[in-house]
Amino acid sequence: MSNSNSESLLRLEGVSRHYVQGDQVVCALENVSFTATRGEFIAIAGPSGSGKTTLLNVCAGLDHPTSGKVWLGNRDLSELNRHQLARLRLEEIGFIFQSFNLIPVLSAEENAEFILLLRGVPDRERREKVGALLKEVGLEGMEHRRPGQLSGGQQQRVAVARAIAAEPKLVLADEPTANLDTDTAFSLLNLMERLNREHGTTFLFSTHDPRVMQRAHRIIHLLDGRIESDQRVAVPQM
Amino acid sequence: MKAFNIIMIIAWRNLWRNRRRTVLTAGTVSLGLGLLLVFLGIGDGSHRQMIQGAVGLGGAHVAVQAREYQTRGGIERTLSNSQVARVSPWVESQRDGLGISYVLRRVFAAGLASSADGATGIRLIGLEPEPEKAASVFDEKLVRGKFLTSAEETGAVIGEGVARKLELEPGEKFVLMAQAAGSAEIESLLLRVTGIMRTGVEDFDQATVLIPLSTAQELLRLGDSVHQVAIMLNQLDNSEAVARLGRQELPADVEVLSWLELMPELRDFIKIDDGGSYVFNSLFFLIIAFLVANTLLMSVLERRREFALLDALGFTPTRRFLLVILEASWIAVLSVAVGTALGYAGHLYFYHKGLPLDVFYSSEVSAGGTVIDPIIYSYLSWRRIAGAAGLVFALTFLLALLPAWRGAKGQDAHLLGQA
Numbered sequence: 107m108s109n110s111n112s113e114s115l116l117r118l119e120g121v122s123r124h125y126v127q128g129d130q131v132v133c134a135l136e137n138v139s140f141t142a143t144r145g146e147f148i149a150i151a152g153p154s155g156s157g158k159t160t161l162l163n164v165c166a167g168l169d170h171p172t173s174g175k176v177w178l179g180n181r182d183l184s185e186l187n188r189h190q191l192a193r194l195r196l197e198e199i200g201f202i203f204q205s206f207n208l209i210p211v212l213s214a215e216e217n218a219e220f221i222l223l224l225r226g227v228p229d230r231e232r233r234e235k236v237g238a239l240l241k242e243v244g245l246e247g248m249e250h251r252r253p254g255q256l257s258g259g260q261q262q263r264v265a266v267a268r269a270i271a272a273e274p275k276l277v278l279a280d281e282p283t284a285n286l287d288t289d290t291a292f293s294l295l296n297l298m299e300r301l302n303r304e305h306g307t308t309f310l311f312s313t314h315d316p317r318v319m320q321r322a323h324r325i326i327h328l329l330d331g332r333i334e335s336d337q338r339v340a341v342p343q344m
Numbered sequence: 345m346k347a348f349n350i351i352m353i354i355a356w357r358n359l360w361r362n363r364r365r366t367v368l369t370a371g372t373v374s375l376g377l378g379l380l381l382v383f384l385g386i387g388d389g390s391h392r393q394m395i396q397g398a399v400g401l402g403g404a405h406v407a408v409q410a411r412e413y414q415t416r417g418g419i420e421r422t423l424s425n426s427q428v429a430r431v432s433p434w435v436e437s438q439r440d441g442l443g444i445s446y447v448l449r450r451v452f453a454a455g456l457a458s459s460a461d462g463a464t465g466i467r468l469i470g471l472e473p474e475p476e477k478a479a480s481v482f483d484e485k486l487v488r489g490k491f492l493t494s495a496e497e498t499g500a501v502i503g504e505g506v507a508r509k510l511e512l513e514p515g516e517k518f519v520l521m522a523q524a525a526g527s528a529e530i531e532s533l534l535l536r537v538t539g540i541m542r543t544g545v546e547d548f549d550q551a552t553v554l555i556p557l558s559t560a561q562e563l564l565r566l567g568d569s570v571h572q573v574a575i576m577l578n579q580l581d582n583s584e585a586v587a588r589l590g591r592q593e594l595p596a597d598v599e600v601l602s603w604l605e606l607m608p609e610l611r612d613f614i615k616i617d618d619g620g621s622y623v624f625n626s627l628f629f630l631i632i633a634f635l636v637a638n639t640l641l642m643s644v645l646e647r648r649r650e651f652a653l654l655d656a657l658g659f660t661p662t663r664r665f666l667l668v669i670l671e672a673s674w675i676a677v678l679s680v681a682v683g684t685a686l687g688y689a690g691h692l693y694f695y696h697k698g699l700p701l702d703v704f705y706s707s708e709v710s711a712g713g714t715v716i717d718p719i720i721y722s723y724l725s726w727r728r729i730a731g732a733a734g735l736v737f738a739l740t741f742l743l744a745l746l747p748a749w750r751g752a753k754g755q756d757a758h759l760l761g762q763a
Contacts, residue, residue: 211353211361221657226347
């Protein structure tokens, strides 16, 4: 059943996601197909309710398509059980959410190293890596603060650090800049771009902010759950 | 291990996110456990007082008797002098190891006591006055006169009921008649009342006559034989172990009984009382269980988004399940620590001061063949504490299963996008 492609990291084929709400069937996604290759920096654009979050959830195996297939690498997500999907997310996917979604009882440092802890990375290696990452995202000196003691921008930086600490192949970001002021948003985008460039991490992020879209190398426009366009844009020289 | 550590940390910190709720939940369970321990201490204490009371009124922690004497009785079913001689070295060899405090020889018979004012059926106990005075409570129960002495061979201590029926007072005489062993002859003996006792056990006071062992042996023509060698222990809890050892090591022509077999009425009364307590305690804990179950479930349901986040971060369903179980376990640990301290403090209070129940009943109330003391002193064993603590752990674990399953189920990814 595997369908491997050396280039593709993520592949969706004819993915639809329908919800039943009362007597009505709501089509969150309708026949969505695309392939994301390693190292891409992709924006999923579209207005609210266009299916961006559902698409990201389906890509991560958090939601299951009503029809169609999703492959991550050569694994068909529909063939994995809940445990295997969780393992897959732990090993290969980083998540950044619009509303930060840090674990409130853990400090910035503990949140950032959370994935590494679950993976059983040795203490020293973990601390060095997280220390460097927090420094890189500008949170040096704030390691022991709990999420409630950090600003929105700082929380999102912690979320980014958590998402990339374990060097996942794919980072899924759901409107990562939506709750941030302009400066913080651009600073975060710069960071994501740098990670993409330097580490080859694939980013798939949703947005409806045109300024954010401009930074993407590829923009997939969604409207009413369907792909309206899939454009590659010239990568600006840094 | 690292993953387990971080789950432990999250579980612990989660408890203190809603401090008031945690304190209320753990406080309820602690109070429940504390009260349970106090109830158990009072219950066990009252049972022990009843057992010790019965042992002190002619019973024994362990008794060595002729085979089948317990079930079939019979004046001829005695331990011969040679059998007693074989028991004595065993008792001596075990005295220190098993905590044997007294060894008492006794004979029992049914008889008829008569005076100028009437006659009544009695239960005769022939005993060794000096050791019995130290080991039993007969002396303490005297309301008039004094206890027996070996020197006063025709002396008798009689129950208050016997004294009333025969209108006897200390110093007065009465005739005791009983069938002698191995004969159809009725033997009689003129005795002088040395003391009158009131134990509070109606049946006992209405029919008991105590006389020196040698006098009873002579009256019943038993020679040196006795019906029972009663063994008194320092520790009630050792009764069954001593009886078991006796059965292994003593000759097969004797039977060795613990108080449980020797006093079946009392044993059954305690069983029934324990049964009632278990029902009451179970209902009590069931109410607490519903409260805790509700709190645990609510704490999971209001964190659905957090569980969805954990799911998204690769926290497997097993780990999410474990997280809730650990949260419940932390509550159990806190509750057991505080509850045990509370319960033990309550136990210590009632151990020293006693629980006065004389408002409800006098010292004359008896049950199971013994008197129930109006002041109950708590007794709490470590086994009871461990059992109650284990119950709280087991119950908390069971109550956490449904919330843990709900937390493990996930499927709330749609909540992650909500601000």
